[in-house]
Amino acid sequence: MTFPIDHDLHCHTYLSSCSGDPAQSVEAILAHAKKYGYTMQCVTDHLWDSAVPGASAWYAPQDVAHVSQNLPLPEDGQVRLVFGCETEFLGGAHLGLDASHYDDFDFIVIPPNHFHMKNFVRPESYDTEEKIAGLFVERLEDISKLDLPWHKVGIAHMVCGLIFKEGDPNRVYELVDEARFRAVMSRFAALGAGIEINLSSFWPDWRPNARAMLRLYRLAKEEGCKFYLASDAHHPRELDLVPGLAPVVVEALGLTADDKFILA
Numbered sequence: 001m002t003f004p005i006d007h008d009l010h011c012h013t014y015l016s017s018c019s020g021d022p023a024q025s026v027e028a029i030l031a032h033a034k035k036y037g038y039t040m041q042c043v044t045d046h047l048w049d050s051a052v053p054g055a056s057a058w059y060a061p062q063d064v065a066h067v068s069q070n071l072p073l074p075e076d077g078q079v080r081l082v083f084g085c086e087t088e089f090l091g092g093a094h095l096g097l098d099a100s101h102y103d104d105f106d107f108i109v110i111p112p113n114h115f116h117m118k119n120f121v122r123p124e125s126y127d128t129e130e131k132i133a134g135l136f137v138e139r140l141e142d143i144s145k146l147d148l149p150w151h152k153v154g155i156a157h158m159v160c161g162l163i164f165k166e167g168d169p170n171r172v173y174e175l176v177d178e179a180r181f182r183a184v185m186s187r188f189a190a191l192g193a194g195i196e197i198n199l200s201s202f203w204p205d206w207r208p209n210a211r212a213m214l215r216l217y218r219l220a221k222e223e224g225c226k227f228y229l230a231s232d233a234h235h236p237r238e239l240d241l242v243p244g245l246a247p248v249v250v251e252a253l254g255l256t257a258d259d260k261f262i263l264a
């Protein structure tokens with residue numbers, strides 16, 4: 001059976017500062033999910049928990065109380081609308097969500113590569129493709145050592161232009177050490193985390209870079225990882241990225257229903 005295009009587990013509402021779009025409401029997101037026959041839709045606004053010291057000025061207002069303004073989520077007979085968040089990770093054990101709030105979320109998305117946030121997520125001294133590739137794997141390794149409710153954790157955008165905006169992201173993906181990457185993906189597979197296929201990373205034209213972009217996903221698949229789809233939409237039109245691009249990416253990766261991450 002082919003991999004079902006029936007879910008979107010990472011998107012933002014107007015509550016995320018980088019959206020702020022009044023049209024990006026949970027009602028609009030749910031209506032889109034219904035239109036495309038989804039069974040599950042998750043909203044994951046950016047989050048830094050005020051219980052964790054060290055928020056950046058941008059993150060500070062986006063705490064648990066802020067993102068919880070979307071609650072209660074509307075209920076629907078077809079689409080299970082679930083409450084998640086996209087928190088932040090700074091390396092070591094420095095996660096932007098405190099363990100006391102894990103239960104507040106049905107799904108926790110952790111980005112390993114928001115490296116556009118210089119001197120917050122990425123030390124400025126990491127300034128070449130080689131160094132960035134090393135830092136990326138190190139962050140994945142650090143995340144895999146955290147004590148998390150892994151059955152409801154997703155590893156966001158494996159490939160993502162934000163990883164090195166001043167340089168060549170595709171070169172970064174190519175430079176990722178295969179043995180270390182395989183080892184950490186094998187660990188995520190054993191822990192039961194989901195690996196995100198973020199369609200906004202594949203927009204508009206990923207074909208020229210397909211080899212570099214798909215490489216990491218192929219390695220993750222070989223190590224037994226499970227995958228979920230994500231629009232990472234900040235505006236209503238971007239929700240179309242899942243129905244628009246997921247079929248070709250899923251086909252290129254040869255994913256089947258067995259490869260789908262199931263959020264219980």
Ligand SMILES: [Zn+2]
Pocket residue numbers: 086111114156157
């Ligand atoms: Zn992100």
Ligand SMILES: [Zn+2]
Pocket residue numbers: 010011012086232
């Ligand atoms: Zn996001």
